[in-house]
Amino acid sequence: MSTSPFVAALVDELGGRCRVVTDGDLLTSYRQDMATVVPGGMPAAAVLPRTTADVATALRLASSYGVPVVPRGAGTSLAGGASAVDGCLVLSTEAMNAIRSLDPLDRVAVVEAGVVNAHLDRAAAEHGLMYAPDPSSFEISTIGGNVATNAGGLRCVKYGVTRQSVLGLEVVLADGRVVETGAATTKNVAGYDLTGLLVGSEGTLGVITAATVRLHRRPVVPPATIVAAFGSLEAAGAAVAQIVAAGPDVLLMELLDGTTLRSIDTWKRMGLSGIEAMLVVQVDGRLPDDAALVATLCTAAGAVDEPAVSDDPAEADELLAIRRLAYPAAERLGQCLVEDVGVPVSRLPEMIRRVEAAAARHGVTVLTVAHAGDGNLHPTFVFDHGATGIPDPVAAAADEVFAAALELGGTITGEHGVGILKRDWLERQVGPDAMALQRAVKAAFDPLGLMNPGKVLA
Amino acid sequence: MSTSPFVAALVDELGGRCRVVTDGDLLTSYRQDMATVVPGGMPAAAVLPRTTADVATALRLASSYGVPVVPRGAGTSLAGGASAVDGCLVLSTEAMNAIRSLDPLDRVAVVEAGVVNAHLDRAAAEHGLMYAPDPSSFEISTIGGNVATNAGGLRCVKYGVTRQSVLGLEVVLADGRVVETGAATTKNVAGYDLTGLLVGSEGTLGVITAATVRLHRRPVVPPATIVAAFGSLEAAGAAVAQIVAAGPDVLLMELLDGTTLRSIDTWKRMGLSGIEAMLVVQVDGRLPDDAALVATLCTAAGAVDEPAVSDDPAEADELLAIRRLAYPAAERLGQCLVEDVGVPVSRLPEMIRRVEAAAARHGVTVLTVAHAGDGNLHPTFVFDHGATGIPDPVAAAADEVFAAALELGGTITGEHGVGILKRDWLERQVGPDAMALQRAVKAAFDPLGLMNPGKVLA
The missing domain is CATH 3.30.465.10 (Uridine Diphospho-n-acetylenolpyruvylglucosamine Reductase; domain 3)
Incomplete structure (x- = not known):
């Protein structure tokens, strides 16, 4: 492969100052991020600047040669936000770590x-x-x-x-x-x-x-942790709404659905059978009344046993361990498309029902965990490792999930971003006039359209 | 005064739907906001739309006739943000109050x-x-x-x-x-x-x-209120820094300087003589240890008496009354230019010293109150009611205050906005490249430059 004038200039100006990757095999690792369903193009080069001046040099060169630039941190995007395009410069900030x-x-x-x-x-x-x-x-x-x-x-x-x-x-x-x-x-x-x-x-x-x-x-007094199990998602969702309305000082409120719990139980044998939802809540440890309130509200909403309450950090870690197993447990089952919708908290039970209905309708497996206190759900669709791209039934189910989130007054992405995966949905959320403003803002910053092309705006 | 084609069209389309003001005497009240040092131009008309559709109609007409539009809420800007320009349409939202x-x-x-x-x-x-x-x-x-x-x-x-x-x-x-x-x-x-x-x-x-x-x-338990008096601003500033670093759950932390306290005392006879600074702090009433911590830190920083601590709402109102008197007390002394700089909290004592030095150097009166927990100061310059515009010595002192805020890593405006009064200072804070971006963003939203012209960007 012959070296392009851009790559030659890049090596010339930055090769002595920081790492410049031009080898095809090495460049392959810069094609994709953690959204593995997005294939990613082949970069012309990758650069790992050490200083802001290095970044400025790289961008000045890219701009003058008309080369698109794909910025990259650790590449953990679940939306294809750091996915490379053919012939681009991948600019990784990993060496700027002071x-x-x-x-x-x-x-x-x-x-x-x-x-x-x-x-x-x-x-x-x-x-x-x-x-x-x-x-x-x-x-x-x-x-x-x-x-x-x-x-x-x-x-x-x-x-x-x-x-x-x-x-x-x-x-x-x-x-x-x-x-x-x-x-x-x-x-x-x-x-x-x-x-x-x-x-x-x-x-x-x-x-x-x-x-x-x-x-x-950093809180000096360790938080109080409350874990409650429910026989139905509706009951857990009702507990969430009651807790949010009552307003204790919540630090964390996570919800796991039955499919997630079963996938964890199959793997780790934690005795979770018969549980259709679990709620993990932490409140400020200086306010024991708030912890008692959360437990009481869980019981009132139909928790199957007395909720576990602890202010011991080691015990809290054990209680939180189940939440941390949710993603690894899903990944054991196959390739994952981690979705990221948000709704007003009161619509959480309805949104979870819609996710389950969409999955059932298209015959696909979905595991849902939620940052319940924010109304932010991660329905995770699981499919064969062998598949390239998103299988049609998964895409159809995800589409219904996005539509439901918007119908319930929510958003297509609460924290992962639009990237490539949600690009075609953005206008459906914000409308044509706000899209025009987004494009005008983009043009104000990047008139040549070289910065991370194809992300956010199609 | 003959009616312009724009005003005629405005009356024609909106006169039957909402209030349209075209009378010269009545329009005078729409020239200025609370930044009385900014004279304000004479509007061609004012409109008080009742609905979003009315607003859209008014803006469509203004745009097609090339008439500038000055939006206005209650007109309480202290920076001239709602100051009219000659021949503009003032669009007041006061009738949209649902x-x-x-x-x-x-x-x-x-x-x-x-x-x-x-x-x-x-x-x-x-x-x-x-x-x-x-x-x-x-x-x-x-x-x-x-x-x-x-x-x-x-x-x-x-x-x-x-x-x-x-x-x-x-x-x-x-x-x-x-x-x-x-x-x-x-x-x-x-x-x-x-x-x-x-x-x-x-x-x-x-x-x-x-x-x-x-x-x-809304907090159910009333906050605990702590009031401490100091013999010097430095001592009060040190108390603020210590409190912020210790990190109690602060709801409010206000600082009054000696000049402010004396102007209140002259008026209300509250026995504040000899006090050079006062700190009023409120913390979450559910955390009595936090209230005790604040009082202890005030004493350690040199409070002249035992700080007053109360969790009684009526008593708290009395303690807060002094803070509420600060502006009226300044207004009794003359015309006011209320400034609004911000600095990192640790630089608060230094910033207050700089304000006093600038006022002394130019022989002008300044009273300073601060939202101390945010590092946001309101040095209020007082001058003769008879003056039109900002007297030169006040302008020179204010200029030094802005320069000091930037030198200490702060901002020329913490909460009042740029309006007209800070317009010439904005570029000194943000630099020419960020200014260019601001102009590009403005052009993206308002290509004809008709929206509140002359505010923020010169």
């Missing part, structure tokens, strides 16, 4: 895009602080990717999503200009909120190279 | 732009809920204006600013198209965050006609 500063007094950190979420959280923990947003991928995904997708997580029922933790950004625009947005203050209304606009823009407006983030106090 | 829905289960309300903040909060209170953002103008300012300026307030140290309470918007674009953004869910990553972009856009991107907002549980 925590530039961490100010315990103001509870603000400035971190480079390649810092792994859990690494930042552990650095904060040394000062009694925490980085609140905790997507399930927190041990491997990066802050840059988290910011680019406005990642959610388990704790965001209390602390909000990634956008609520980002105060400012360092961004390299498509033409190589470096822009800083926001301020290190919690209040700032100087001009349009470019920070918030870039959060969740999925690499289509520029490359996020660093973020100024808020940290929260 | 709460379209309030769902206590999902804690979501859909409210029209003209709903007064306090009215929404009281409607929420009937269900044990509250609308958290509480700018000082909450009894008179409207949700539309609050959203357009991303208003802050006292409670936002715990609950965040207006942007954190807005889930979705109904907006009429410059050409009359009606767009809905966001969703009724707490998580939503479907496309760019147009909702967040419109919040704080000060009427320059479109007219916000309705907002879908989150409500919070």
Whole structure:
């Protein structure tokens, strides 16, 4: 394969400064992210800049040669957000992994895009602080990717999503200009909120190279954990609605459906037979009345046994272990399409019924877990490992799930992003006029359309 | 004065549906907002639409006649954000004051732009809920204006600013198209965050006609209130930094400087002599240890007496009364320019010193109150009622205050917005490249530049 003038220029300008990948075999690993159903194109090169200046150089070159750029963090997208296109430059931020500063007094950190979420959280923990947003991928995904997708997580029922933790950004625009947005203050209304606009823009407006983030106090008193089992999803959904309406200080509220529980039980033999739904709730440990309230509401909604309540961290870890097994248990069954719809919390039971009906109608297997306190569901469709692309019945069932979410006043994606997989659905959610605004915003940032082409906007 | 073809068309299409003001005397009241130092131009007409369709009609007409539009809520801007320009159409949302829905289960309300903040909060209170953002103008300012300026307030140290309470918007674009953004869910990553972009856009991107907002549980247990007096601002500033670092569950943390306290004492004789700073803190009443912690930290930082601590609502109101007197006390002294800088909390004492030094250097009177928990200061410059415009020494002192805020890593405006008054400072904060992006975003929404011209962007 002959080297293109762009790749030659890239190697020439950056080869001595950072890693530039041009070998075809090595490039293969940059084609896909964790949305394995999206095949991904073949990149012309991949670059792993060490500095913001390196990123600026790479983007300036790509822009001048008209080469599309696909930014990439750890590649954990479940929507194809980091899927490569043929002939593109994959720009991975993984080598930009410095925590530039961490100010315990103001509870603000400035971190480079390649810092792994859990690494930042552990650095904060040394000062009694925490980085609140905790997507399930927190041990491997990066802050840059988290910011680019406005990642959610388990704790965001209390602390909000990634956008609520980002105060400012360092961004390299498509033409190589470096822009800083926001301020290190919690209040700032100087001009349009470019920070918030870039959060969740999925690499289509520029490359996020660093973020100024808020940290929260790490709770000193361990949370109280409540686990309740139910004989029906309806009963568990009713419990969720009652708890949300009663308003205890919930840190985490996760719901697992019967299919998920059975797949875990088949694997780990945890004695979960006969349980059709499980609710795992954590509340602020300083408020024992809130823990008692949650348990009482679960019982009133029809929990099959007395809910387990514990304020012991080791016991809490055991209780949470079932939740952590949900994805691995699904993956044992086959290839997974992890969906990500959101509805108002009161519509959660209805939404779960719709998911089950859609799966039954098309004869496909679905396991649902939900960040129930946020009304955010992950119906996970399972199909043969051998399949390439999404099998038609799965696509048809997923389509019905999206339609149901919108009908119930919700969203087609609560935390994974649009990527490639939801692209054709975006306009159905936001309508043609908002789509036109989205395109105009895209053009304002990236007039040549080179940044992560084909993501978010078709 | 002869009627212009635009005004004639406006009266023709909307005169039978809603109030259209064309009388010169009556129009005078639509020239200015509460930034009285900004004179404001003479509108060609004012319209008070009753429905979103009326707004769309008005904007379509303005667009086709090339008439600039100045949207207006209650006109409480302190930055000239609602100041009229000659020949414009003032579009007041005050007649759109319906709460379209309030769902206590999902804690979501859909409210029209003209709903007064306090009215929404009281409607929420009937269900044990509250609308958290509480700018000082909450009894008179409207949700539309609050959203357009991303208003802050006292409670936002715990609950965040207006942007954190807005889930979705109904907006009429410059050409009359009606767009809905966001969703009724707490998580939503479907496309760019147009909702967040419109919040704080000060009427320059479109007219916000309705907002879908989150409500919070209204605390059942009354907060604990702590009031501490200090012999120096430095001591009070140190107390603030210590409290923020220790991390109790603070609902409100307000700081008053000596000049403010003396102006209140001269008026109300409250025995405040010798006090150079006062701190008023409220914490969650369910956590008495947090209240004790705040009192202890105030004493350790040098409070002159034992801090007053109360969990009695009537007593708390008395303790808070001093804070509420701060603005009226300043207004008794003369015409006010209320500034609005923000810094990281640890820089608060330094920032207050800089404000005092700037005022002393230019021989002007300044009273400072601060939402201390957010690092948001309101240095209020007082000058003769007779003055037209901002006197030079005040302008020079304010200029130094802005420069100091930026030097300390802060912002020129924490919650009031850029409006007209901070327009020339915006680029100094955000830099030329971010300014170019702001202009491109503006052009994407409002290609003819008719929406609230001269605000935010010069």
